Structures are given as structure tokens and as C-alpha cells.
Amino acid sequence: MTQGCTREDQDFTRRLPDFAALRAKVAGISPDPPERLAKFRERYGLRITLLADPELEPAAAYGAVKDGKTLRSTFIIDPTWTIRWYERGVKVPRHAEQVLSVLREIVTADRELDPAIRFRRAYRATADEPVDKATVERLLQAAHLSPSCFNNQPWRFVVAEGESLTALKEALTGGNYWAKRAPVILAVASKPDLDCRLAGGRDYFLFGCGMAVGNLMIQATRMGLIAHPIAGFDPEKVKEALRILEEYVVIALVVVGYHGDPNLLSDKHKTLEYGPRERKPLAEVAFWRYFGTKEAGNGK
Numbered sequence: 001m002t003q004g005c006t007r008e009d010q011d012f013t014r015r016l017p018d019f020a021a022l023r024a025k026v027a028g029i030s031p032d033p034p035e036r037l038a039k040f041r042e043r044y045g046l047r048i049t050l051l052a053d054p055e056l057e058p059a060a061a062y063g064a065v066k067d068g069k070t071l072r073s074t075f076i077i078d079p080t081w082t083i084r085w086y087e088r089g090v091k092v093p094r095h096a097e098q099v100l101s102v103l104r105e106i107v108t109a110d111r112e113l114d115p116a117i118r119f120r121r122a123y124r125a126t127a128d129e130p131v132d133k134a135t136v137e138r139l140l141q142a143a144h145l146s147p148s149c150f151n152n153q154p155w156r157f158v159v160a161e162g163e164s165l166t167a168l169k170e171a172l173t174g175g176n177y178w179a180k181r182a183p184v185i186l187a188v189a190s191k192p193d194l195d196c197r198l199a200g201g202r203d204y205f206l207f208g209c210g211m212a213v214g215n216l217m218i219q220a221t222r223m224g225l226i227a228h229p230i231a232g233f234d235p236e237k238v239k240e241a242l243r244i245l246e247e248y249v250v251i252a253l254v255v256v257g258y259h260g261d262p263n264l265l266s267d268k269h270k271t272l273e274y275g276p277r278e279r280k281p282l283a284e285v286a287f288w289r290y291f292g293t294k295e296a297g298n299g300k
């Protein structure tokens, strides 16, 4: 119930509709017990959520304690629980406006296409610089966190190494010459009975593996890596090189590496590397209301 806290909570209460319009929730947290906070809320007609932290636990975790006292601090936490902005030692005047304006910028940016999705390309200019095992493992974790039918996790990955990598590179088609420079190539293999097989021809193993590779590619892009899936290989040779059992389908190889010199690519690939992103018009592949409808609708 200090002047600073009162003013701050009133300012945030006044701005609450603006925060709500950005789908944000505002919570104030203080060492006071819940009963005292309830009284405070009532006395000043506050509408933000108030949380009690008598042991200063969250406060310490957020680094908002100094010499045993709380530091007035604000954190903007996004829907993935990532702290996107913070200020410790906040001055109350105009603070709510400032937070609102920072939040507006963050939300506006987040409503754009995800940068990793936008930036990802099937880049071919990989450097021959090695990628360490922990990094490759992180990519595999990302893939393995993918959803799958009944959580069947139909994906099997083989990361080629040493002799198996050399043998795998022999299985590439000529057009995939560029992948020979790559330090890491992994194979994605599966078979129909590792996943749901439902009526209407819905064998889900390929779908599941595709989603897993999608996750892997996004994670790789975030980490500054190229992850390029390819189908241009001899599947029998790949199975032999990696000792993949006969009944498996080698769905794709994923070529992984850091960005390298595009001048080592063929002229065609050099043009593609930084050329415009080619896609059919969205209306050709996505429909509103009924399959195949041409005009864009609004879902009503």
C-alpha cells in the first residue's frame, strides 16, 4: 500500500483493456500476504491480478531481490514462457505506458510469420566445418518432440559417421553433389506398422516422420544451421551403408551443416540459393468452406 505500488497498480488497472486487447494478462506480485493484497485491491478498485510471494521465492528467481528487499521489476513473458523484456529498479511514472508500448512491439512482431519458418530454405552451400555431437543431438531432440498419431513416434534416425558417412555419400544422385561437402547427413527411416494405419488409406508413418523433420529444420534454422531434406539417393545403397533393415523405408536424408561458400555450387544452384522463394499462390492449395473453391473466403 505504498504510494509507488498504489500508483503503479492503478496505472496498470487503467491500461488493462489495452493489455487485454493484446491478449496479455497483468499480474502484480508482492511479499504481502493474500489477505492484505485483497484489501489493497478492494480499497483502490484494482483489477489486475495480485499474487502473494511472502517467501520472496519467485522474486529471487527473477533476480528481483536486493539486500533482502524486493526490487520493483517488470517482466514481459510470452506464450512460450520466455522472458522477452524486463526492467529491474522500475520508476513508476509512465511505466505502464512504457510496458504497453514494448508489449505492442513484441506482439506485432510475433504476429508475423515465425522468423525461422520465413528464413528456412533448402540451402545447399554447406561449409565443411564440423557440427558437434551435442548440436546434432539437439536437432534430434527437436525432431523427437514432434507430435505423432497415438504418440507412436514412428521416426528412426541414423546419423552417418566416419565410414558410414563416406558410404552414404556414394549413394547420392549426381544432382546432390553439393551434399558431399556436408559434415553431417542423417537418414530418416520408418515402416508402416510403426504408426497408425487407419481406414481410407491413412498410413501415418510418413506424416509423422515429415513432422519430425519439420521440427528438426526449424530448430536447425534457429541455431544458424542448414538442414536440407533430400530424396535424391539410391535407397538400397543407403540401407547398406547405414545397415538399415530391409523392411524399412528410407524416407529422406537430411543434410546438415553451417552456411558455406555459394561459389562452390553449380550456376543453377547458386541462383537458387538466394533467389526468390517460389510457391504456388496460397489460393491454389488452401480453400475456404469447400475443397477446390477458388475465391478467398472469410470463414463465415
Ligand SMILES: Cc1cc2nc3c(=O)[nH]c(=O)nc-3n(C[C@H](O)[C@H](O)[C@H](O)COP(=O)(O)O)c2cc1C
Pocket: 120, 121, 122, 123, 175, 176, 229, 230, 231, 232, 233, 252, 277
Ligand atoms: C522430400 C523432399 C525431397 C527433396 N529432395 C531434394 C533433393 O534430392 N535435392 C535437392 O537439392 N533438394 C531437395 N529438396 C529440397 C526442395 O527442392 C526444396 O525444399 C523446395 O524446392 C522448396 O525450396 P525451399 O525449401 O528453399 O523453400 C527436397 C525437399 C523435400 C521436402
